[in-house]
Amino acid sequence: MAEQDNPQKSQERIGVYVCHCGSNIAGTVDVEEVHRWAAERLEQDGVVVARDYKFMCSSLGQELIERDIKNEGLTRVVVAACSPHLHEATFREATKQGGLNPYLCELVSIREQVSWVHSDKQKATEKAKAVVAGGVRRVIHNVPLEPMRVPIHPDVLIVGGGVTGIQAALELANGGKHVYLVERDSTIGGHMAQLDKTFPTLDCSACILTPRMVSAGNHRNITLLTWSEVTDVSGYVGNFTVTIRKKARYINTNLCTGCGVCSEKCPKKVIDDNFEAGLGYRKAVYTSFPQAVPKYPVIDVENCTYFLKGTCKACERFCPPGAIDFTQKDEFITVPVGNIILATGYQTFDPRRIPQYGYGRLANVFTSMEFERLSNSAGPTGGKVVLRDGKTTPRAVGIIHCVGSRDRKYNNYCSAICCMQSLKFAHIVKERTGADVYEFYIDMRTPGKSYDEFYQRNLEEGVLFVRGRVAEVTDAARLPGEEGKLIIQAEDTLIGKQRRIPVDMVILSTALEPRSDYEEVGKLFGISCSTDGWFIERHVKLDPVATMTEGVFIAGCAVGPKDVPASVSQGSAVAARVFQYIQQGEIALEPYRATIDQEKCSGCRICNDMCPFRAILFHEDLMVSEVNPALCQGCGTCVAACPAGAIAGSGFSDEQILAQIEGLMLIDQEQAQPVEAGL
């Protein structure tokens, strides 16, 4: 019966290539059976070559296609492998190398949509056959297309002014490209500016970061937009239009000298939940820290007495250049950029979610970020490691790893930095207080240059390691020596016994988490996030800073937990990746566009209002509609809407899709009537 649908043998000469992808596909799909079936069963459809190969995306795999086009005279190519989002470009290029128009190649997914989501090998093989048949039937109707070329705007938007964003900005700016560096906070620097030391070399974090911050702040190719947020993104790769909200600082930055008198005179003291991690205070008009870039303060309207009660204005009275401006309003600016880099970083896990660790209830339980500020010489205690009373030096300290990481109730993943961070804390506590330090870990993970050596150093320094995830921290003493202490209860798994270790201070090495607004950010920039909330790379290994959305790139902890060296590497990598685009000057876009056959057009104008890009215009004189290809984005809605069938959509034509549906159902007809099919 299937034959009756296609009484004539197809004129095309089609090559079918089934990829094993190692065992990724071949483990679940009988690839040999698929190519054998395609050769026999789809011969009528024009299949003249059908092969399977270990890795079709390898150069040898690609050469296979090129060679067959030349030697076998193929006119169409179908590759059954991974998702088109991964390797469509690869196989089109191979097709082009073989001498065919690249759009005569069709990639159908039997990995993401077959082998990885199914486990029954026989059924998966049958489905793979259906998918291949769909591709073959479809490709017959493919027509040669030429990609559209659009120029790339050389300016770049970087969102996030942490160490990753700064690195990327400097790389691009030093290379002569103009960068808009947008930072939500009042200063750039990110989390790294809060840290005391960086492992494993123990360089002072501020000492290595602040020169970079200053360079970024002064660079003539960098437009620094702090206290600002991106509110809208439109356009596409090469031609984005970005709207940025510059929040009111209430400071005239043209006049402000950054002298700090306003903060000094401000009578309102506020707990600094942001930079000081809640462990110190700031004023209602403040700069987060002395080396902040830019140096301009901001007024916190939620706490400023003037904004709350209408009086005070102490800052205004004392400001030498008269830079305080209570009338300032948010300002919106729009900039054109060609590429966007998201380096929006992470937030730390809130350990109140694990009540048995007592954070917030037991005074001397600290988070890792609190300890960073506590040990920082510019922090609230001037770097003295003391208990929350502000004066007592602890004699015993327990450090708990994996707080909020590696736990199905919170985050499944390993936060990657906590082991090294905890070792750093242990070293600092030892060095500054001589206290006994206990590290409670599940597994010690120190892969990195000189990282394990740092572990060794801690061992030498007498840090006591207990392999066991802490069960609870309590102040309920029950044994001698526990009175007035915090007791850490855990199984020491290496001796198989429960232990209770009394300490004065507990530090929770809290997990790194995606920013709570990751979903909105992902939506705003049109990129996707993993179920955990990290942005997804185009390819996790081979293209780790690009995304599936052309022109939008990601780097640093927004992609997943990372330490400083890894973040900086990604900052450089993403800059190089963007450079490549800018230097090309233009980019090829998929030539998927709608066209109207004016002969068939009845002038009903239904399509006119369908198009959100206003790409369809109506010729009043001729009473027909026409598509402007420069504005058309290729969604195909008008194609489906045209009652006269006068609109054609290239790349996804009715013929292609209808043929693909037929192809997908071919195998069922065969099973229903195997004899009649007359194989």
Add this chain to the structure above:
Amino acid sequence: MNDALQPEEVQTKLNFLEEVMQATPGDSRLEMCIQCGTCGGSCPSSPDMDHTPRTIFAMIRADMREAVLRSNTAWFCISCYYCTVRCPQEVHITDLMYTLKSMAVRQGFTQPNTPWSDWSLTFNEYVYNYGRAFEFGLATRQGLRHTSLLKYPGLAQLGMGMLTKGRMNLTPRRIEGLEGLQKILNRADEIEGESQ
């Protein structure tokens, strides 16, 4: 064909880990244990166990059936469920302890006359014979058999106190539908026997 084990036989014979998991209701996730020790650290009676729960899970993986089923670990579980709610891998630890107890009894690994297995068996006997728990009978039988009243003289006093304060009955109460209950319990044991 040689005498080597046939592949099907290899496949059908469950190892101890699989056997324990199969005998536990729902998905116990035992195979997911990462040996972190949260259970052993949280357990109120782990100091008195032969092995901490974490160790027991390692031993199950090592196929140490007899050592696992002879140990007192499961019997010392008080069902406080701290381990279950704290386990980062969401292993159903308390449920697994119930499984180990019943496996130990069924496979004959409990030493007779230990206070722990006797307690369960006596308790269940009353439930089966009366449909209700019977504190007086339980306490006296358990007390006579296992508790040195010389060592804990207060226990006798406690029993008297329970009686005088009217908090304990001298005779068990039998439910009206006992016959039906026994039929239900017998049938349940039969079904379980068939499926094993």
Add this chain to the structure above:
Amino acid sequence: MEPTKTNSSFEPVIIGFTCNWCSYRAADMAGMARMKYPTNIRLIRVMCSGRMDPLFVLKAFASGADGVLITGCHPGDCHYIEQNYKALRRFLLMQRTLEQMGIEPGRLKLVWASASEGAKFTDEVIKIIDEVRLLGPLNWPAGQEMEMLPESIFDTEAAMEEEA
């Protein structure tokens, strides 16, 4: 135990349409996360759910499919601004038309799935397979020619205009 009402050996075939930007990526995501669903569904990629022509649905049923799943970006998230709303309107009309033709509306479903919703995609695939399995095979004259269908079926756009 009560015997099940349907023939348990019946395995429906579902044709799924996915949009290039969200739901196809959700399907990719499900694969990358190695989520599992039955093999009964076969997917076709279109650039946008707005591309969905009623013709495609009828073609799928006529070619032997027992169900059709249309998926797209969430309302408000459309890569093409608002075309998925058009898909929604078209879908509602198509369901009504199918019902008139004696096809259970449950055989055609519209589901939103963003690129990160591999799990949701998986759930929805499993759901429609189960639901269509309960409905049983669609006994449409096999290989029915499209030309035999009443002209009015394709006229959803005019109907949409009226509705709007």
Add this chain to the structure above:
Amino acid sequence: MKKYLFFPGCSLERNARSYYDSIMAIRDDLDIEFEEIQDYNCCGATEYTSIHRLGSFALLGRNLALAEKQSNGTHTMTVPCSACYLNLSKTEHYLRTDAHLAGQVNQALEAGGLHYNPGMLDIRHILDIIFNDVGIDVIKSKVVHPLTGLRVASYYGCMIIRPDYENRFPDPEYPDLLEKLMSALGAEVIDYPLRAHCCSGHMPSISAPVAYELIRRLIHTADEYKADVLVTLCPMCQLNLDAYQPDMNRHFNTNYHVPILYFTQLMGLAFGKTAKELGIGKEFIDARPALSRIGIEVPPAEPAPEVRHPRKKEEGLPMPKMPAKNMSASSQGGKDEVK
């Protein structure tokens, strides 16, 4: 008047009679009505399931089937005993989520002419009903003798909040329902750190020394925090902490005296019921000396003064903020302060 199915459990018949009596004494004030399950059987505590897996589900399945038969419009069954509560809700949970198990259990129930349709019943602890259905506002409005001056440690034990199959309680580690309830009665609430630790369960019968140590911890910390009384919501917790307290004292050569009452008994007192109708006096550790302070001579109710934050404000480093729904350390009595 809201009606609930009521599953008392074996303990409430004798050993925890005062729990039963106090619940019945306050039900009119709370405007609730109970329909008691007839001829229920023992839930099997932690023992039946230790030996018989399917048998234990069938044992509980019988109770569920009886309750379903009696349901008559209401599908909420309230349970005062934590062990019964856990066992019944666990069984409901597994029967609802595991069709194979449900089939086997119903096969067994058939032998006794019974059948249970999983999902038919909502199993809820009495604390959940009082806190969520009745609500703090109603409770406050019924208080005629505020428990002003009585330092109360609230103790949950385990099985009500863990593993909490239906997610009815917000926190398996550090809940605060009882604290809110006690403070509504006018009592002085203690930030009792061991509120969710284990009472020793069946350990007194298996290994007395292990039990004594677990009981000691709880009593010791309650004593440290100068609790006048420790309230509980589970017959087993009450029994272990109360009846075994003298033995524990003898074992460790200590002299603790922490009376253990049911939270419903304190509610009854605040609602103006007599000690006798609430079953007060049946406890081993006499609660009367502590309660005499809030007897007839109780001074007229006045709002309790705010407890000062234990840390002096201006020195030292700020404490992390706690979300509003939880009680922060500052709102509850600490170890070192007695008003």
